[in-house]
Every structure is written in C-alpha cells, then in structure tokens.
Amino acid sequence: MKAYRLASREEHPENTIVKIGEQLTVGGRELLVIAGPCAVESREHYLEAASLVKGCGAHVLRGGAFKPRTSPYSFTGLAREGLEILAEARLQTGLPVVTEVMDTRDLELVYEYADILQVGSRNMQNYTLLHEVGKTKKPVLLKRGFAATIMEWLLAAEHIMAAGNSQVILCERGIRTFETYTRNTIDLGAVVAVKELSHLPVIVDPSHGTGRVSMVSPIARAAIAAGADGIMVEVHQNPAEALSDGFQSLTPAAFAQMIGELQRLAEVVGRVLNTPSVIPKEKPDNSVYLC
Ligand code: PEP
Ligand code: MN
Numbered sequence: 001m002k003a004y005r006l007a008s009r010e011e012h013p014e015n016t017i018v019k020i021g022e023q024l025t026v027g028g029r030e031l032l033v034i035a036g037p038c039a040v041e042s043r044e045h046y047l048e049a050a051s052l053v054k055g056c057g058a059h060v061l062r063g064g065a066f067k068p069r070t071s072p073y074s075f076t077g078l079a080r081e082g083l084e085i086l087a088e089a090r091l092q093t094g095l096p097v098v099t100e101v102m103d104t105r106d107l108e109l110v111y112e113y114a115d116i117l118q119v120g121s122r123n124m125q126n127y128t129l130l131h132e133v134g135k136t137k138k139p140v141l142l143k144r145g146f147a148a149t150i151m152e153w154l155l156a157a158e159h160i161m162a163a164g165n166s167q168v169i170l171c172e173r174g175i176r177t178f179e180t181y182t183r184n185t186i187d188l189g190a191v192v193a194v195k196e197l198s199h200l201p202v203i204v205d206p207s208h209g210t211g212r213v214s215m216v217s218p219i220a221r222a223a224i225a226a227g228a229d230g231i232m233v234e235v236h237q238n239p240a241e242a243l244s245d246g247f248q249s250l251t252p253a254a255f256a257q258m259i260g261e262l263q264r265l266a267e268v269v270g271r272v273l274n275t276p277s278v279i280p281k282e283k284p285d286n287s288v289y290l291c
Contacts, residue, residue, distance in 0.1 A: 004154050006161035007168070012199045018139050018167045021096040021115050024059055026169055027201030031266055031273045032230030034098055034203070035255060036062040038245035039075060040082035045237070049252075050089035053235050056256040057275030060116065061086070061095050062232060066102045067244060068122050075243040079106075083113040090115070095276070098141055098232075104132045111136055121146045121173055121208070124156045134163025141232075143171045143205070146184060150193050157200060170194055170202045171232060172223075174209035183211020183248070186219055188226045195227050202227075207234040207248045216250055217258040221265055233258070 005011055017027040026032040035058035040046045050061050065082025067075065078085070086097045096115030101107050102123060110117060116139045123129050124145035133140045140160055144153045157168045172191055174184025186209035194202050204223035206216045220231045236242045236249035250258065259275060266273040 003151075004158040006166065007154050007157045007198045007200055009197060009199045014199060016166065016199045016201065018169055018201055020060065020139055024096065026203065026229050029271055031224060031262065031271050032060065032201075032203060033058050033259065033262075033273070033275075034060040034062050034230065034232040035235045037236045037242065038207075038234045038249065039064045039067050039077050039243055040085050040099075041075075041078075041243050043085045043088070046085045047089055047092060049235065049237060050093050050095070052237065052252040053255065054093045054095055054276055056235075056252055057259040057273075058235075058255075059095065059276070061089055061093065061097045062099070062118075062234070063089075063097070064100050064244075066100055066106060066110070068100070068102055068120055069244070080109060083110065087113050101129070101133065104129050107132050107136075111138065114138065116141050116169070119143060119156075124148055124153065127159055130156055130159040131163045134160040134165045136165060137167075138165075139167040139169060140165060141169045141171055141203075143173050144175065144187075144190070146174065146176045148175070150190050150197070153190075154194065154198055157198070168200050169229075170198070170200050171205055172202065172209065172228075173205040182209075182215065184209055186210060188219075188222055191223060191226045191228050201229040203230040203232055204228045205232045207232070207245065207250075211248050213239065213248055213250060213254075216248065217254070217261065220258055221261060224262055224265055224271065225269060227269075231262075 035053040040063040067077040098116035100118040101110040177185040206219035239246040239249040
C-alpha cells in the first residue's frame with residue numbers, strides 16, 4: 001500500500017473541487033485569487049484593505065491574526081481582536097476569509113471565524129495540528145513546509161484527509177535552498193508534480209515564495225501557466241509601513257494590474273478568472289484601475 005492513498009490521483013482520478021463558502025470553488029476551471037495584508041494590523045487598516053482588494057478582484061481575504069515570527073520581538077498578530085476584524089471585513093465585503101491557525105489550543109477560536117483554516121509552512125509537519133484540522137469540516141489551506149519534499153507535503157495532506165477532512169488546498173510557497181537572493185526558492189515544478197500525483201487543488205504564494213515585490217506578478221503568471229488553480233498574494237496600502245512582510249507586498253494598484261494580466265493569461269491556458277468587480281481587460285494601464 002502506498003504511504004498516501006486518499007490524496008493520490010491513482011485512487012481518485014478526477015480533480016477535487018473544494019467549495020469555499022456558498023459561492024466559490026477551487027480546483028475547477030475558475031482560478032482563485034486570495035489577497036490581503038500579511039497580518040491584520042488594525043481595524044481601520046484592514047477594513048480599507050479588504051474593500052480595496054475586493055474592488056481589484058480578490059475572491060478571498062487573507063490576514064494573519066496569529067503570526068509565526070522568527071524573532072519573538074516582531075509583531076505576532078492581534079489574536080482574537082484580529083479574528084473579530086476579519087469577521088467584520090467578511091460582513092462588509094461578502095468575501096470569505098483565510099487565516100492561520102498556529103496551535104491546536106487556538107483551533108476552536110480560529111474555527112469560529114475562518115472560512116478556510118491555514119496551516120503555515122512552519123507547521124506542515126505538526127501532526128497533532130494536522131489531525132485536529134482534519135477533524136473539522138472547513139477547507140484547509142496547507143502550505144508546503146519550507147524544507148519539505150513533495151512527498152512529505154502530500155503525506156501531510158494525507159494526515160488531514162485520514163482524520164476525515166478531504167477539503168485540502170495545497171499551497172506552494174517556496175523552499176529553502178542555497179540561493180539567498182530570493183527569500184525562498186519558488187518551486188513551480190512542484191505544482192506540475194503535485195497535479196500529476198494528486199487530485200487536490202494547488203495554489204501558489206509568490207509573495208513568500210520570492211520575498212521580492214518585483215517578482216510577485218511574474219511568478220504569479222508563471223504559476224498559472226504551470227497549471228496552478230490560483231494564487232495567494234500579500235497586498236498592503238502602504239508597504240513601507242507594514243508591520244510584517246512589506247517588502248513583498250503589492251500595492252492595490254499593482255495588484256489590480258496583476259489581476260488584469262492574469263485574466264488575459266487565463267484565457268490562453270483554458271482557465272477563467274472571474275472577479276467580483278469587472279476590470280477592463282483591454283487596458284493594462286495602472287491608472288484605469290480605481291483601487
Ligand atoms: C502566511 O501566509 O501568512 C505565512 C506566514 O506564510 P508561510 O507559512 O508560507 O511562511
Ligand atoms: Mn507574510
């Protein structure tokens with residue numbers, strides 16, 4: 001018997017389409033765009049960010065309330081208050097929210113607020129957490145561990161599925177290599193491999209995957225061209241002032257431009273990128289986007 005079964009395409013040849021909230025899916029023909037700041041920084045800031053990214057075409061809002069930080073002195077998120085702000089943003093925009101659950105002790109709380117439970121790169125092999133999110137009924141966004149092989153990543157998904165939850169969305173976010181110019185080395189080959197090996201949807205996070213704002217849109221395009229089912233990007237109104245990851249955050253205008261580019265690319269690769277607000281496709285010029 002293979003070490004992974006439930007996640008394997010051999011066992012389940014058809015693509016899995018994960019339902020998000022009432023209206024969205026990922027894994028079918030339509031591409032999914034998740035966007036928002038790295039962290040929920042304040043109510044005013046987040047509500048504005050949420051309406052901006054919605055206006056530019058995002059389908060799902062992102063924002064961390066529990067932030068895994070390398071230094072204990074960095075901003076670690078607003079915890080419950082951050083979750084309450086996310087809930088308000090969902091109410092205001094009508095968009096579902098994804099946020100990270102770092103610890104099993106917070107799962108009940110995060111579950112109350114999140115539409116998608118994010119398991120971060122650092123926790124990809126936290127098997128207790130995988131088991132607990134596997135016992136829930138909400139979709140799980142499973143980020144690839146920064147030192148995990150493709151097989152270890154699929155086995156992490158198998159843990160969630162074996163616990164009862166088949167609604168797993170994989171997210172490639174770069175791995176650590178000898179290269180230091182980029183924050184991580186984005187592995188788009190893994191997107192192709194995982195599509196061959198598994199029926200689960202796969203999205204790409206070019207923000208953490210590169211750590212460089214100039215590389216985010218090109219890598220997002222490459223991800224969609226390689227067969228990814230969507231992208232997750234960090235967007236901030238004022239990246240220079242961001243409390244985390246400003247160096248890899250798009251401005252809303254740059255995000256809008258990227259969406260326009262991805263819409264045109266989607267047609268070429270046989271996908272569609274529907275956006276809640278209609279962006280004029282024929283005008284890539286930044287100035288036409290009102291966000
Ligand atoms: C994030 O997306 O908020 C995050 C912390 O990313 P990662 O777990 O991939 O580092
Ligand atoms: Mn971040």
